[in-house]
Amino acid sequence: MTQTSRSAPADGLDASQGGDHRKGLSAGAIGVLGGVVIGVSTIAPAYTLSGAVGPTASAVGEHLPAVLIVGFIPMLLVALGYRQLNRAMPDSGTTFTWASRAFGPWIGWMGSWCLLASTILVLSNLAGIAVDFFYLAISQLTGMDWIADLTRNVPINIITCLAFMAVAAYISYRGLEATKAFQYVLVSFQVIVLVWFSVAAFRHVATGTAFDATQFSWDWFNPFGVESFSAFAAGIALSVFIYWGWDVVLTMNEESRGMTTTPGKAALLTILVVVGLYTLVTLATLSFAGVSATELGLGNPDIQENVFAALAGPVMGPLAILISLAVLSSSASSLQSTMISPARTMLAMGHYGALSPKYARISPKHQTPAYATIVSVIIASVFYAVMRVVSENVLWDTITTLGMMVCFYYGVTALACVWYFRAQATDSLGSFINKLLAPLLGGILLLIFFFQTAWDSMDPAYGSGSQIGGVGLVFILGVLIFVLGVAAMLVQHRRSPEFFRRRFETTEHPTD
């Protein structure tokens, strides 16, 4: 007869494989270059430029480069605060956890709702852009022009888009992971193609074969040249969307992700690469196409949803297929990394009792939030299908709404940082800048742009000019998302009020 001795499960982790994730770092270590690659892949420059250059140009015209550079400032300020919060509370749910901790459960819930809404909306936009380029690429490969027009066929477009999202959801549910080599190839390919595109565009300008050769002017870099504050705010909200993603580098913890250098270095380099790339491409596009409302002009509403689809052929000739492949691969990979996020946010919310515990269900086989993944992809699919039917400019309207939402939740998170660290802000000059001044300025700026854009978007002529009953569609979408959020929050409060009653608890680390 054996003796029965039952040791309880070791709480947490074995000492041997301990909490020290740095064991076996050599395999998964990320140097500065790796950090930059991850940052650039998350920003997905090819996809972002294709989707956002048109709408931004329509708002600020030839001051595009100025707005792109200025728009980065609030992002940078907020990201500094993000980094502090991430060091203090690395738990899942980021905005949700942080805002709940700083401002209590109600604001935390709403901030998190906006984050969820933005990520779910961007899923549909990513997949939508991918559909355009999917058919364009096939048409370029086969030389059959009619295939490129399939994307204009609403049922075909919707079915293809839903198929893409379903595949992405499946990959995310299975927990399949991208390898280092895959990301390096993808990012290099995007950068090379975008630079190539720019060089080709400049060459057309030089040889006089450009569509509307526009003389370079330093005024392009003057943000005060933008006609009105409304236009400027709209441009900034869009540029916030354009940069959405670079802060991933700052939130990589040395401990959990095996960064071998300070994330700060990688973040700085990522900024330089991205801002440089964006400036180059926008200068090239402006010089080549101008901002007129004719044919290939950036002001032409017919091509604004997807500028590269229209410009690739005229600029690169037979090599236009490279642009299609770059945008396609960039949106597909971005779709993948964005698919993980809302599911995990819901997982955290379900876990803390801010959503039904169903959302905290984890698939034992793959250790992924299965239920939350399925829910987010269903919402994204329904949203896309409805929008595609309602609006002719679905992608444009979605991007504009997204810019607003991102402004809002970034702003709220930045202010959460200020409030959370209010007692430590006077410890040192570094603390004062990182924990109070930078996030406060960034948060206020972003919220100003948010309210200005929200106000302007009531105008039926705003953005793409989509409207319902004399009110701009972007405004309606924004309000609808908010109202739905408040309703969902109240329902959750009725169902299980505990989360809203108790003080939000999470793991907190001291930061210096």
Next chain:
Amino acid sequence: MSSKTPEVQTAGDAAVVSSDQPSALRRILVGFGGDDRSRDALRLGVQLAQASDAALRIQLVVRQDASFTPAYPPVGDVEDIIAEQGRGWLAEAEDMIPADVELSSRISRAASVAEGLIAAAEEFDADLLVTGSGVGSRRLTTHPAVNALLHSSPVPLALAPVGHTGEDTVSHVFAAVSADHAVHQVTDAAASWAEQLHVPVSQVTFHAGDATAVDWPAGGVLLIGSSRLAGRRRLFLGDTAARILTQLPIPLIVMPRHDTPEHRNLADSVR
């Protein structure tokens, strides 16, 4: 497919077990993930632990995020939530274990489940690692972690067939030997297992990996060696063994290759 009946011969004397050959069962590690296949594995682990008086450890591996698969927007760390859920699964697992089995359970984190289980097996000094196979009723797919283990585990790996009940006591040890190698490492291991469990041992030769022609007794287990491709002291499931696995209604135990001079030369030539 050859329908020739496999030859089954019962060994007369159990081979003398040298002390440096650790094929006795003292510590058994079960890889557990909270799903049905894990429960198959757990039942097999208990069955073997009861037969051999071995200590049983249940190991749950929480997978860490790959660095190059960032979630965007960043959502922080969900591993703690998954680990907490894992503790719940482990508690359920412990309730399945009869009181006469010496039991412990652990949670660890690793880049992949297979890596985590190998590290845990080495740390526990396990003589056997048990997982569910996910293969059965002619299905070929296994869990990715099982697949990785089948080609890299340094400890013997026992695969529970789908729906394994573990109700029968272990009654018979079979050793799969190939027709062209009379002496086989598996023979020794099977003999020492049989001796420890006080059950008969038989050698089985398969033709074209056809395991359907044998009338496998309930309570039987089949030991099979690794392919010659296996690295030193590692497992590698050969083609024949993979075919057998898809048809076998009883647990399959894959043994790693021993470090023999002959094998070293082969491994070098493969490289």
